[in-house]
Amino acid sequence: MKGLNRITCAVAAVVLGTGAALVVDARLDSSADREYAAGDRVLAAVEGLRDDHVHVTDDGRGMLAEADERAIAELIAERDLPAYVLVWKNSWFAGYDHYVQSAEQVLHQLGEPALLVLWQGPENSTTQVTPGWTVDRWTEGGGDAEVEPTYLGDAALRIPEWLEQLPEDPLVAQDDYYGGLGGGLAAGAFFAAPIVLGFWLLLGVVRVATSRRFRNRPLRAPDR
């Protein structure tokens, strides 16, 4: 250990710290993929949504006819809305724990800021937005935009009505909890400080317990 001078220690610490940062970065990268790992039903729906933003499965056809599906798709295309409509029957056994989770999986797989209406009938429908985004409730007419359609009724009527009342750019980015890059870096330093301080105290206690000074300094020469 004698060859470990300050510079060597600093270089080694930077290497270890960089390695830890890369591990955390990779874990964060993969966390959404793990959380939103989708099964075949969701993946098939995503493929169907990519074409025209509307997908109706065979089991959901009774809730939205083909002609109505085309009309909704045309409306979305006409207004160039980041909205998607998925119509299917609720299932407990399709590879997700809850139907809202299936909507989140769809949004994650779409990979772009989007607004998804998951229509499963009056009891189990939902509208979800890509994490980090929210629906802009402010309309040009001064009224509040509805963030989701009412699910009690005919999807062929309710969904177009709701799409029409959305503002031109219905999605707005939410504020970053940590305030973006600078805030995140500051928060990281803030959280790291007590950890390093605590470790320094622990090392000091170990040094004292082994008859050394609390600080990492040689013992003072005794008065002789």
Next chain:
Amino acid sequence: MSPADAPADPPAADPVDAFVDELADALHEDPVQVDPMFGNGRTEDVDAALTDVVAGVDFPAYVVLAPGPDGLAANDPGRDLAGRLHERIGGDGVYLVQTDPASFGLTIVSHGDVPDAFLVSQISVEVWQGGGADAALSPGGSVARALEILDSGGGMSEEEFGSYAEQTIYRDPPEWDLDYEVPTQGTYAMGTALAFLAVGGCAYLLLRTLARWRETAPAGARGRPGRPGRPGQRGRSAATPSTPLPGPAQVRETAEAELASLARLLDRTADRRVEPDRRQLVDGSYDTARSLLERTGTDDADLDDLLGALVLVRIATAAAGSRSRSKRGGEPRAPYRPCFFDPRHGEGTQRRAVPVGGTELTVPACRACGRATDAALEPMGVRSGLLGRERPWYELDTVWARTGYGAFVDDLWQHVAADLRETR
């Protein structure tokens, strides 16, 4: 052509019958039909696994995990569908049907010479008396387990019964984490900065501590903390002066100089009448010291022998000199004994106890070592062995360790001379 003139449309087929006909045809081709609504996110895998199970049982079995059409019996659509399918397929067979994707309830119906479907519910109640036999198990798993129960005639251990919920393709998906938040740019910045600073900072502190571990140790603990009698850095003991102690070359130089002085002293006092014992001590020590110096170099490993020569010279000088008798009485002065902890400290004018094994020995010590605490004592280290590891001189298998450089014997020279003869 007016609507009134148009030919009447043929009567529409019953959609339920049409569905059942189509499904029966499909079951003829493949006895396992799994819709993605029941596929646990991996429909093909579940279908393939159930196909293997169906192929392995000793009776015809048909599996339908798919939504049924409107129009089936509302109170038990699965049993209704199973009956309709049997009407079309005929023969013996066990039908395992689930049509509702939002409720638990696999319907098992036996037709003909096949195991009784009751066996499944019977064992489910026996093994899982509290209910919940299908907990964490997808419909595909329930079907696979039911077929194995029927095939075995109703026998299945509790362990095997529960094992189906542990298989990936049959196990329910992980619980939805409501608290999960997708990482933002700020999350990435916070996480990576935290990891970098915390790990890097702690690593730096730890490495610096390790790098200075010996340097920051108390003098007596640099070898092994808390134990007296370990070698340390020369000249830095709290019990010894801060000036560096002499190395082998310097010790040799000193020994040779003092040997020359002794020779001159012996020349000057050659005519003096001396007791035979004293003469023997002087001459024996003198000659043994000369032999040692002739046979020793100036390597680190020679340090203990060189010091032995120096001690012998000083023993002889003390015995031959004018101070050979105490001024207060006529008793012969005690032989010169060096500081036990490091002969380079000089004469051991003090006495102090040191722990050796389970007992204590009283040894001569210089003034500093006589006052020092046990932890502050720093015995002389001598390099030995193939790796040249430094060890306390008294831990080595040498004549010096056996005699304590005269601490334990009055006739040091005889022990050393005998040792020299043995190794010559």
